[in-house]
Amino acid sequence: MSDLLERLRSRGWRLTSQRRVVAEVLDGDHVHLTADEVHARAAERLPEISRATVYNTLGELVTLGEVLEVATDGRAKRYDPNAHQPHQHLVCSACGTIRDVRPTGDPLAALPAAERFGFDVATAEVTYRGLCPDCA
Amino acid sequence: MSDLLERLRSRGWRLTSQRRVVAEVLDGDHVHLTADEVHARAAERLPEISRATVYNTLGELVTLGEVLEVATDGRAKRYDPNAHQPHQHLVCSACGTIRDVRPTGDPLAALPAAERFGFDVATAEVTYRGLCPDCA
DNA sequence: TCCTAAGATAGACCCAGTCTAAGTCAAGAA
DNA sequence: TTCTTGACTTAGACTGGGTCTATCTTAGGA
Known part of the structure; x- marks a missing residue:
């Protein structure tokens, strides 16, 4: 810090x-x-x-x-504050707890040119949702 | 409708x-x-x-x-209203325009068990951001 | 130590959304 | 067709998250 x-x-x-x-x-x-x-x-x-x-x-x-x-x-x-390591978020639908997670591959690569509508696509944010162990 | x-x-x-x-x-x-x-x-x-x-x-x-x-x-x-066809969103960082897009593969599959922290993960929402043709 | 522009403060203000109490009406019953 | 009633709608007060403004304070260079 x-x-x-x-x-x-x-x-x-x-x-x-x-x-x-x-x-x-x-x-x-x-x-x-x-x-x-x-x-x-x-x-x-x-x-x-x-x-x-x-x-x-x-x-x-x-x-x-x-x-x-x-x-x-x-x-x-x-x-x-975890801004220097690329990551996505996993959120509990019940209590709202958030964890940083690192999926495999680059989510940007999953969007083919034909689905970009001429946009200059720069980033992809992924939010995974589900129940955490405490709420399940 | x-x-x-x-x-x-x-x-x-x-x-x-x-x-x-x-x-x-x-x-x-x-x-x-x-x-x-x-x-x-x-x-x-x-x-x-x-x-x-x-x-x-x-x-x-x-x-x-x-x-x-x-x-x-x-x-x-x-x-x-496009709730019956799974899709993600592509957003223009400048003007806020939103398009529905369909990436290849299932974004959920990109999150390995080791990165799920015991959560019962149900959905993945992806937001792609970039500049639309008008704003680029 | 002094000076001053950058920073901090209290509190008014704004926007998106929710709540409440009272009035209205869709649609089943007769 | 009219009656009945609980679901629906309404205006407007209220809330939470966030921004703005006018005034005061202070970090750090001269």
């Missing part, structure tokens, strides 16, 4: 205590927090941090390519 | 003018309207139809399996 802060600083990111706390909250594997959850956890360490700052910081991290935005349900977006 | 109304009636669906208009608005290929767009088009034919009724009717059509809910951006959900 200090790698992340180091990378950001070297890109001219002004380092504030708020930004540091948000970045720290997003550390770990299979982390997919909503903005409100990030805010709550950040506020444990820095009680006066505002919602707007959390949204701003998350938005910047997404723009910088350090964090992915994931919208697996119609509800709040989730933020995934 | 009258097939649809017939199917619904035979399932005990009470047929009202509002429901008929909503179902008619959703007819066609590559149709992916938001609830507000459905409401606007329905209101052209039935000016006093309410937003709540449109939401209720769309929700019922989704529950009955006649319409799919699609959330390709973080904004409003879209409703896709």
Whole structure:
């Protein structure tokens, strides 16, 4: 995580205590927090941090390519710090738990030219849905 | 489309003018309207139809399996009447246009058992993103 | 240490969607 | 054909997630 802060600083990111706390909250594997959850956890360490700052910081991290935005349900977006390793998501239809997964092959390759309608196709996101062991 | 109304009636669906208009608005290929767009088009034919009724009717059509809910951006959900033919979506990153596409193979097959974390995986949704011919 | 533009803040605001209480009506019964 | 009733519709209040704005604070260079 200090790698992340180091990378950001070297890109001219002004380092504030708020930004540091948000970045720290997003550390770990299979982390997919909503903005409100990030805010709550950040506020444990820095009680006066505002919602707007959390949204701003998350938005910047997404723009910088350090964090992915994931919208697996119609509800709040989730933020995934695992941005440097290509992966897809497996979501429990009952409890909403999310796991990062790596399918075999490139999902982009499954779309033949005839099905591209002249689009310049760049990415493919796959969301697998099912019941997790706890909910099954 | 009258097939649809017939199917619904035979399932005990009470047929009202509002429901008929909503179902008619959703007819066609590559149709992916938001609830507000459905409401606007329905209101052209039935000016006093309410937003709540449109939401209720769309929700019922989704529950009955006649319409799919699609959330390709973080904004409003879209409703896709092409529910009886399995397909995925190709979205323009610039203008948001959506096309139904059929990739080769079954995306579910690409997720090995070792990557399923004990989940009972049921479906895979793929969203392809890129620039459409008009925006490229 | 000082300065200043970048960043943070509170809270108003917006949009998509849900809920509620009251009124309306489709369709089966008589 | 009319009656009846519970399913359906309505307006509008409300909620959750997110954005915007005006003002205040501060990181970090001079």
